[in-house]
Amino acid sequence: MTVAFWTSLLSGMVLAGMPLLFTSLGETISEQSGILNIGLEGMMLVGAYAGFVAALYSHSPWVGVIAGIAAGMVMSSIMAVFCVRLGLDQIVVGIAILLLGEGLTSLLHGAQFGTSYPRLEGMMRIEIPLLSKIPVIGPSIFSQPLIFWVGIALVIVVRWVLRSTNWGLNIRAAGEKPGALDAAGVNVTWTRTAAVLATGGFAGIGGAYMAIVASGIFVPFMTNGLGFIAIVISMLARGRALWALVGSFLFGICLQIGTSLQVAGINIPTDVIFMLPFLVVMIVLIISARQAYLPAALCVPYKRGQRG
Amino acid sequence: MARSSWKRGSGQVTRAIIAIVVALIVGGIILLLLGRNPLAFYADIFRAGVLNGGWQDSITRMSVLLLMGMGYVVAFRGGIWNIGGDGQFLLSAALIAGAGPALFAVMPQGWALIILGLIGIVVGGSWTIVPSYLRASYGLNEIITSVMMSFLGIYLANILIKGPFRSEETTVPQTDVMPFDKLLPKIPGTTIPVGIFVALAAVVGLHYVMTRTSIGLRLTVMGANARAALHAGLKVRRLIMAAFFASGAFIGLGAAMEILGVWGYMRADWNPKYGLTLFALVFLARLNALAVIPLTGLFAVLTIGGHTASRNADLPNDFMLLLVGLILLFMTLSELISMGKARRRALGQRIVQALRLGREP
Numbered sequence: 001m002t003v004a005f006w007t008s009l010l011s012g013m014v015l016a017g018m019p020l021l022f023t024s025l026g027e028t029i030s031e032q033s034g035i036l037n038i039g040l041e042g043m044m045l046v047g048a049y050a051g052f053v054a055a056l057y058s059h060s061p062w063v064g065v066i067a068g069i070a071a072g073m074v075m076s077s078i079m080a081v082f083c084v085r086l087g088l089d090q091i092v093v094g095i096a097i098l099l100l101g102e103g104l105t106s107l108l109h110g111a112q113f114g115t116s117y118p119r120l121e122g123m124m125r126i127e128i129p130l131l132s133k134i135p136v137i138g139p140s141i142f143s144q145p146l147i148f149w150v151g152i153a154l155v156i157v158v159r160w161v162l163r164s165t166n167w168g169l170n171i172r173a174a175g176e177k178p179g180a181l182d183a184a185g186v187n188v189t190w191t192r193t194a195a196v197l198a199t200g201g202f203a204g205i206g207g208a209y210m211a212i213v214a215s216g217i218f219v220p221f222m223t224n225g226l227g228f229i230a231i232v233i234s235m236l237a238r239g240r241a242l243w244a245l246v247g248s249f250l251f252g253i254c255l256q257i258g259t260s261l262q263v264a265g266i267n268i269p270t271d272v273i274f275m276l277p278f279l280v281v282m283i284v285l286i287i288s289a290r291q292a293y294l295p296a297a298l299c300v301p302y303k304r305g306q307r308g
Numbered sequence: 309m310a311r312s313s314w315k316r317g318s319g320q321v322t323r324a325i326i327a328i329v330v331a332l333i334v335g336g337i338i339l340l341l342l343g344r345n346p347l348a349f350y351a352d353i354f355r356a357g358v359l360n361g362g363w364q365d366s367i368t369r370m371s372v373l374l375l376m377g378m379g380y381v382v383a384f385r386g387g388i389w390n391i392g393g394d395g396q397f398l399l400s401a402a403l404i405a406g407a408g409p410a411l412f413a414v415m416p417q418g419w420a421l422i423i424l425g426l427i428g429i430v431v432g433g434s435w436t437i438v439p440s441y442l443r444a445s446y447g448l449n450e451i452i453t454s455v456m457m458s459f460l461g462i463y464l465a466n467i468l469i470k471g472p473f474r475s476e477e478t479t480v481p482q483t484d485v486m487p488f489d490k491l492l493p494k495i496p497g498t499t500i501p502v503g504i505f506v507a508l509a510a511v512v513g514l515h516y517v518m519t520r521t522s523i524g525l526r527l528t529v530m531g532a533n534a535r536a537a538l539h540a541g542l543k544v545r546r547l548i549m550a551a552f553f554a555s556g557a558f559i560g561l562g563a564a565m566e567i568l569g570v571w572g573y574m575r576a577d578w579n580p581k582y583g584l585t586l587f588a589l590v591f592l593a594r595l596n597a598l599a600v601i602p603l604t605g606l607f608a609v610l611t612i613g614g615h616t617a618s619r620n621a622d623l624p625n626d627f628m629l630l631l632v633g634l635i636l637l638f639m640t641l642s643e644l645i646s647m648g649k650a651r652r653r654a655l656g657q658r659i660v661q662a663l664r665l666g667r668e669p
Contacts, residue, residue, distance in 0.1 A: 038451070042633075078637070088640045091389065091451065092591055095584055096636035103630025104338075110624035111342045220626065228455045235452065271470065275463035282438070282456050285448065 003136060005264040009253065010140035012260055014148060015214045017252025019044070019206040019223075021151050023230035024237065024244045025158050026202025032162060032239045033195035034175035034297040035083060038094025039075070041227025042101020043200050044207035047072040049105040051208025052218040053112075055120055064120075064212045065147065065205060072204020073197050075101060080196045084189055087301025098227070106220035120216040145213055152245075154202075159241035171195050172239070178302040188302045203227070225278065232281050236288060254280045320599075323642040324592050328606070331634035338630065344621045352620050357613025364499045368570060369608040373589075374507035375562030376582055377600040378514050379432075380590040383555035385518060387531035388443070388548060390555045392454030393583035395461025396435045400428040400560035402465035402483075404567045405574035406473035409484040417490045425564045432560020433553040435461055440552030444545040450552075462579060469576045481576040492569040501569030508601075510558065515597035527551055585629070588636040607632075 023040055030037045037043075050071030055064025075097060082093045134142065162168035170191045173181040178188045206226075211218045229251055237243035258273025336346030356362050376393055383390040404424050411420040439453035475484045492501040518524035530537040530547050538544050567574060589607055593599035611628055618625045 082637070082640060086641075086644055088644060092588075092636060092640050095391075095587060096633045096640070099584055099588070099629050099633030099636065101633075103626045103628070103633055106624050106626035107338070107342070107630055110626075111344075114622075220624065225455075225459050228452065228459075232452055232456070235449070269467065269470065271463045271466040275460060275467075278456050278459040278463075282453070282460065285453055285456070286438075286442065 002264060005260055006136045007140050008263045009256060009260040010137060012256030013249055013252040014141065014144060015252070016255035017249040018148065018151055019210045019214065019226055020230050020233060020251055021155070021245060021248035022206035022209060023203045023227060024233040024248055025154060025241060026199035026206070027230055027234040028237060028239055028241060028244055029158065029162070029171065029195050029202070030199035031234055031298065032175045033171045033192045034178065034300065034302070035079070035192055035196050035199075036090050036094070036231075036299050037076075037079065037196070037199055038091055038231070039079060039097025039101070039227075040094075040199075040203050040230055041223050041225070042098040043072045043075040043203035044210070044223045044227050045101040045105045045221070046075050047204030047207030048211040048222060049108060049207075049218055051204070052120070052211040055208075055212050056118060059121075061120070061145075061147075061212050065208045068204040068208025068212075069201045070204070072200040072202070072207065074200070076196050076200020076203070079200070080193045083301065084192045084196060087303055090299050090301075102221060105218075109218060109220050117217045117219065120212060147209060147213060155241050155245045162239060162241065174302075175297055178297050178300075182302075182304060192302070203230075206230070224274075229277060229281060232285065236284065251277055251280065320594055324603070324639065327592065327635055327639040327642050330638045331631055334634050334638075335627070335631045339621075339627075342623070344623065349617050349621055352617035353610060353613030355613070356616035357609035357611075361499070362609075362612060365612045366605070366608040367500050367504055369612055370604050371501070371503040371507040371569065372562045372566040373582060373586060373604040373608055374504075374511055374600060375565060376559050376586045377590050377593075377604055378507075378510050378597060379555040379558035379562070380586055381518070381593075381595055381597050381600065382514060382527070382551055382558065384590060384595050385524075385531050386527040386547065386551040387534060388440075388552055388555070389451045390436065390439075390454050390552060391451050391583070391587065392435075392439070392456075392458030392461070393559050393586065394579065394581060395458030395465075396432040396556045396559045397563045397582065398465040398579060399435055399461040400431040400563035401567050401574055402468045402473065403431050404428050404564050405483040405486075405571075406468060408486045408567070408572075412486055412490050420490070421492065421568060424568060425561060428560035428562075428564030429557040430560070432563065433557035435560075436552045436556035437549075440549050443552075444548040458583070465574075466576050469574060475573075483573045485573040486568075488572055491572050492565070501565070503565035503569040506561070506565060510561070511597050511601060514558075518597060581629075585632045588632050588639075592635065592639050 023044060027037055027040055047068035051064040051068030054067030055061050058064070078097055078100075079090075079093060082088045083090045160168075162171065170181060170186050173184075173186075174188050174191045174195070181191065182188050207223065210222060210226075215222070230248075233244055233247040233251065237247055254277040258268050258270070258276065261268060332350070336350070339346040339349055357366050376397065379393060379396075380390065404427055407427060408420070408424055411423060415423075435457060436454070439450045439457055442448040442453055443450040469483055470481045473483045474481055477484070492503050494501055495504075518528070526537070526542050526547060529540065530542060530544060534544060537547075566580075585607065586604075589603045590600060593603050610631065614628045615625060618627055
């Protein structure tokens with residue numbers, strides 16, 4: 001295996017893993033607070049579309065990222081109202097959000113751009129002095145756009161918030177024993193609402209990253225199952241942000257390895273390449289079937305004054 | 309008793325209609341914002357989906373939708389979330405389309421059709437075995453595993469069509485075309501294949517099993533309260549495996565009706581994405597097999613007519629996804645109006661038990 005192979009594998013790992021990282025971090029927060037967010041992929045798509053359009057017209061990728069966050073949060077506010085406030089079925093509402101996201105973005109894209117796919121300029125890369133000169137990991141890891149480092153920082157922030165702050169404690173209590181949290185005088189509904197909105201924001205960044213940084217174009221249905229992989233990652237990470245990071249990059253490798261093998265001159269049919277990450281998820285799930293952990297009150301709507 | 313159940317039933321019908329109408333209105337507003345005329349759009353749907361023989365296409369489409377719908381009814385009744393219908397559907401379709409031309413060449417039409425139908429049933433059912441085993445034995449959430457298996461099935465179907473089943477006569481990757489006179493016969497005087505009778509028989513049969521037999525009762529008990537079912541001495545593991553298999557089998561049979569009744573071959577990358585939309589319809593029908601019939605009828609008209617309407621309005625065909633998402637959302641909302649607090653809570657409990665059965669008892 002050549003240097004070119006490893007460099008392309010590592011940089012591709014980051015490119016494919018970052019959307020998963022943002023999204024699975026978001027899902028971790030929401031799962032910990034007791035809301036299973038099946039509609040993640042719809043939020044990613046809406047974030048991707050809004051981010052793409054904003055970046056296209058403002059010529060600024062950062063405006064795009066912020067638009068992606070906002071759009072993801074708007075979508076997740078549906079979930080907040082329906083599932084947290086009204087206590088409706090999380091799986092049905094999640095699937096509704098997925099369908100809405102898919103239909104809406106495809107429709108808007110078709111109405112706005114027809115069958116043309118305009119391209120964005122890439123984001124500025126930041127080459128860290130000295131470190132970026134190291135072969136293989138220099139050009140792949142240490143010359144990433146700034147948003148890569150934002151992502152890494154968010155992992156640390158989420159880990160810190162969930163483990164060492166009152167907010168994190170509230171969120172985890174809302175997922176394990178909402179009644180106890182309520183008895184302690186904290187508003188469960190607001191805790192969960194905040195967690196769901198944060199999830200939407202994270203999924204929005206994930207989608208915006210895909211459209212703005214990773215590919216530079218928006219294609220309908222471009223997430224193609226990544227939202228579900230992110231759910232698996234956060235289930236296996238069991239609320240630990242660092243494991244979400246590791247998991248995302250491992251799946252990033254699965255998503256990338258086919259392309260890198262083509263760089264190295266080995267040809268594999270594209271369908272096999274697309275299949276690989278899902279195959280790996282299945283194998284991981286079978287091996288660690290007993291280890292996937294879900295909070296006790298996941299999917300249980302909380303209503304004051306009811307037993308449980 | 310009979311009267312109150314009738315009253316409840318009519319209330320459900322009213323709420324379903326309200327959800328659909330509100331979704332159509334909101335969808336119309338979105339069309340208006342996109343600068344399209346929603347009235348013309350819906351008129352196009354009606355014109356192409358019902359008038360001028362469009363009703364025949366719609367009824368043809370219903371046969372696959374009904375069978376897939378039955379697949380979801382049997383799973384959801386048992387509290388099993390089989391979300392991976394698309395993979396089961398496409399893999400069955402690919403194997404039927406791949407095996408069909410060879411089978412028709414060596415045996416009489418009737419036998420070939422029966423064997424191809426069985427291939428659909430077995431393949432669709434088998435594709436559920438991994439998620440259902442993991443759920444039954446380890447309590448692993450089948451929502452995730454069935455979705456993962458669905459993606460695997462979709463890509464595997466493509467690999468098969470671009471590889472071993474690829475026709476040498478075309479440049480586009482697809483299977484060999486089966487002789488059209490040997491496909492499912494049409495109802496005389498129409499263009500509707502007889503598959504619709506298979507589908508209706510499945511609906512009536514499943515409704516009978518679910519409402520009049522002990523198997524149906526056992527499944528409903530398990531879906532309502534898995535732990536109670538376990539304490540009542542039901543063989544929960546076996547029930548999960550059987551219901552999951554039946555779910556995939558119905559979906560596979562639906563694929564057989566679609567390939568053998570409509571297409572006669574399968575192209576690579578073909579994916580009608582019926583799975584999640586049927587999920588919505590089955591919920592709208594409150595998991596009642598008979599109520600699925602009018603809803604799939606409506607959806608068939610929407611998809612058949614929507615194709616033409618989208619083309620006329622110069623929009624992608626995905627407006628239907630948006631509409632179904634809206635229907636689903638407003639349906640859950642209308643649920644709220646009718647449901648007492650206790651029942652709302654019971655639904656949440658059901659899902660929790662579905663998620664963690666096998667670990668707790």
